[in-house]
Amino acid sequence: MLLPHLRLKSSFRPLRPTAVLPHRRHLLSPSPAASRIHLRQPNSISSPSINASPPLLLSEETCLRLISCSKSASPKQSSRVHSPILKLGLAGDLLLCNNLLSLYSKHGQPGSARKVFDEMPVRDIVSWTAIVSAFVQSGDEDEALRLYQRMLLAGFVPNHFTLSSVVRLAASLRDFDLGTNLHGFIIKRGFGSNFVLESGLVDFYSKCGLFDDACRLELMAGRDVVSWTTMISASVQAEDWRKTVSFYMAMLNDGVFPNEFTLTMLLSACSNLGSGHGDLVHGHLILLGIELNLAVKTALVDMYSKCGNLGSAVTALRLTSDSDVILCTAIISGFARAGDCTGAVSYFKVMLTGSAIHPNSFTYATLVNASSNGGSPELGKMFHCLTVKAGVEDDASVGNAIVDFYSKWSSQLEDPVRAFEEISSPNVVSWTALIAGLVSHGDDRSAMTALTEMQAAGVKPSSFTLSAILTNLSSQETVGYTQKLHAAMMKANLNTRDITVGNSLVDAYAKLVRPRDALNVFDDMSQRDFYTYTSLIKCLNLAGLNQEALSLIVPLRIELGSVDGFTLASFLSAAAGLAATKCGGQLHGHSVVSGLDAFSSVSNSLVDMYGKCGRIDDARVVFVSIQRPNVVSWNSLMSGMASNGCFSDALSTFEDMRIAGVLPDSVTFLIALYACSHGGLIDLGIDYFHSMEERFGLVPTEDHYVCLVDMLGRAGRLEAAAAAVESMGHSPGALVYKTLLGCCRLHGNLVMGEWAASRAMEIHPLDSAVYVLLAGMYDDAGRIELGDQIRRTMKARGATRSPGTSWIQPTSKESSGQASNDSPAPLEEIVLTLASTMEE
Incomplete structure (x- = not known):
């Protein structure tokens, strides 16, 4: 009543x-x-x-x-x-x-709004505006667009309220045609001076990747805080952090004071500029007397934590007693990002007990990610149990973190798959985490099947999804899978538009040592970066195309303007492969001028380059200049000495390395065994071999057994070499038997040589080297008819010999002596030197 x-x-x-x-x-x-x-x-x-x-x-x-x-x-x-x-x-x-x-x-x-709208006998522009706005706000952009189109067909002319919602719709859809048409209609109807519409257009152009066009929008003279905040928000979305600060300064010069939304966006930009800028904004906030409400306080904590300044983040947290789940999650995320699982867990406990705030799905996802990145599998399992108890394990953000956690820390492939199946509505991140987990466990076939199911479910793979597959493919079918993915990317035009996808393809072909395919992808890419060039140079080096790799110096300099540390290290490897001392010296000069010689990858490549060029003294000088030599630095110096016949020096360096506290790796022992084999230090080499597993926990690989067999065989200990082959923990490969066959030929042991040759032919029946070695051994023993028979058998089976090739760089007076005392040359001279070297 x-x-x-x-x-x-x-x-x-x-x-x-x-x-x-x-x-x-x-x-x-x-x-x-x-x-x-x-x-x-x-x-x-x-x-x-x-x-x-x-x-x-x-x-x-x-x-x-x-x-x-x-x-x-x-x-x-x-x-x-x-x-x-x-x-x-x-x-x-x-x-x-x-x-x-x-x-x-x-x-x-x-x-509910749609039910009311459908039952209305008469509608006006207010009705249409309200229903379109309802679906825009709910995130159902497709239905909102259909309703807007029905409104136009019904003969209604949108007013400025309708246009505000539809501009926002165009921004969400990134629909350039719709947005530009709306922009023209706004100007035609005389709404160009409307603050709300101006702000919406700025947001639209920014989300379409046209931030410069957004900045060129002619705003009215009396801009308010909403207009300025929209511009600042647009610059943050465009990741133009310095433009964000410049907008804020212009806003203050215009006499407009910020509100809490302006400051939160500005602090978000400072997260990427460093805590120094954040301190200035924080000080200005205090100077303006702006109240530190929960939103601004959360932005402060988030900014300081992302800048790695956890002390200031904790101080900002304690400025007021206000707190909520977003603020608590921000400080937990800061400690998790810094790898401090203990700090993250301690603030999680404070959140539950002291603040009595219930964690949300993002809190649990942050904690699971902290456990995954911090190397705490038991802690991650505990948080997984908590998500199940809280009933949020089916949430996408939590489920994604759990899938990623088990992909990294569980040896059972069923664990990440089961976690994925618990997600109620898997998104592209969920599928990507699952696919990455499958590939990391070596199940390439299941990963490709998951990619197909992902597309069938209506989820479009992102560049990160495709990169996750390409980067980690490791099965025998890798070539076929890579080519299938390449074809799919070409069909969608992703390899040319998306630099991440293009880089992944180049890197995948580099690992497969397919330089022609890598070059084709490289040429098709509309944009390239240092990673693109580095992957291609590595591919060419692995294929032995060192000269082609060095020829990329000129286009790299033209396109990117400079060289970074990893790319320079790859160029140095190419120079080392060619023994191009002059070009390597010019690259060394550029590394000193640019300061890139401080990078460990560059300095290690310099040691390796000088070692392979026979300039051991220069290699020593570069090695001594390294502040903290790692195992790669020591291996490069040892390899240079051993390959130039300085076997005693190489083994002495090995002992110096151990005294320095640097643990040797499997490559170190390969070099040591090579030095012992060619230096005649058989017993010392055997001690090194046995010490691998006994003292350093390194399991000998087939390459180590090849070096051991070569060392024993050269010394005439063929029975010991054969026993070493039989003692291998896994089935010997053809290379081990070929090495033993070569030693048998050297010492004229026909019986053991025939046994080694037969075993090698069983493994690789088309390897011409086995037939050549066996025929040569018969010839040396005077059994010419058997040698000819082996050659006829080789021809009948189609095991043809590959023609030998050689490449010799003419030496000059400059490159044959010691390093020059002249100042390092700029990169322009490198190009000239490289050109002259190739002409020679």
Whole structure:
């Protein structure tokens, strides 16, 4: 029953002409007599002469007030106002329906709004604007676009409120055609000076990757804080951090003071500029006297934590007692990002006990990621249990973290698969985490199947998804899978548009040592970076195309303007492969001028280059200049000495390495065994071999057995060499038997040589080297007929010999002596030197 004071107040309201709202005639339909009675007796409440019209008008106003009050209530409570409207027969009232649409839109209930909209007998521009806005706010952009198109077909002209929602829709869809058409319509209708529309257009152009066009929008002279905040937000979205700061300075010069949203966006930019900029913004915040509310405080904590300044983050956290789950998650994320699992867990405990705040899905995802990145598998399993207990394991963000955790730390492939199956609505990150886990476990076939299922589920793979597969393929079918992915990427034009995908393809072909395919991808890419060039140079070096690798110096300098440390190290490896001392010296000079010689990859490559060029003294000089030599540095120096016949020096360096506290790796022992084999130090080499597993925990590989067999065989200990082959923990390869066969030929042991040759032919029947060695051994023993028979067999089986090639660089007076004392040359001279070297 309506309250009397409301009815009394409403009884003074005159009756609206029915011509204004024609759709209400079936509800009101007052007779002329009733209208006259109502006008004569305005103060009468219960007069029997009044028909149903005044109570209905009375109910409409009351319902409007209830709708207005419900906008601040919860969605469940606000939906109760709809029922009285239906019971009172006001479901066709245009004003009430429009207000209901606005109410449902505000509370994020587009389904309920759609039901009201579909049942409306008459609609106006307000109705259409409300329903479009409801679906835009809910994130259903496709349905919002369909409704907007229906509105236009119905003959309604959008007003500035409608345009505000549709511009926002175009920004969400990144629909350039729609946005530019709206921009033209806004100018044509004279809405160009509207702050809200201007801000929406700036956001649209920024999200379409046209930040410069957004900046060129001509704003009105009296820009307000909303316009400036939109520009700042757009620059943050475009990741133009310095432009963000410049906008803020221009805003202050314009006499406009920031609000809390401006400061949160500005602090977000400072997260990428460093805590120094963040300190200045924090100081300016205090200077302006802006209240440190929860949103600004959270932005401060997040900024300091992302900058690695956890002390300032904790200080900002304690400035006020206000706290919520977002703030707690920000500080936990800061400690997790720094690899401090203990700190993350301690603040999680404070969150549960001291603040009594319930963690959300992002909190749990952060903790699982902290366990994964911090190397704490037991802690990760504990947090997994907590997510199950909290009932959030099916959330996408939590599930993604769990899939990634088990992919990294579980040897059972079923664990990440089971975690993926628990996710209620897997997104592209979920699929990518699963595919990366499958590939990392060596199950390439399942990874490709998952990629197919992902596309069948309507989830489009991202560049990170494709890169995760290409980077980690390791099965025998890698070549076929790579080519299939390459074909799919070419069909979608991803390899030319997306630099991440292009780089992954180049890197994949580099690992497969397919330089021609890598070059084709490289040529098709519209944009390249240092990673692209480095991957291609490595591929060419692995294929022995060192000269082609060095020829990339010129295009690299033209396209990127400089050389980074990894690319320079790859060029040095190419120079080392060619023994191109002059070119290597010029690269060394550039590394000193540019300061790149401080990179360990560059200095190690310099040691390796000088060693392979026979300039051991220069290699020593570079090695001594390294502040903290790692195992690669020591291996490069040892390899240079051993390959130039300085076997004693190489083994002495090995002992110096151990004294320096650097643990040797498998490559170190390969070099040591090579030095012992060619230096005649057999017993020392055997001691080194046995010490690998006994003292350093390194399991000898087939390459180590090849060196051991070569060392024993050269010394004439063929029985010991054969015993070493038989003692291998895994099946010997053809190279081991070929090495033993070569030693048997050297010492004329036909019986053991025939046994080694037969075993090698069983493994690799088309290896011409085995036939050549065996035939040569028969020739040396005077059994020419057997040698000819082996050659005929080789020809019949199709085991043809590969022609030998050689490459010799002419030496000059400059390159044959010691290093020059002249100042290092700039990169331009490197190009000239390289050109002259290639001409020679």
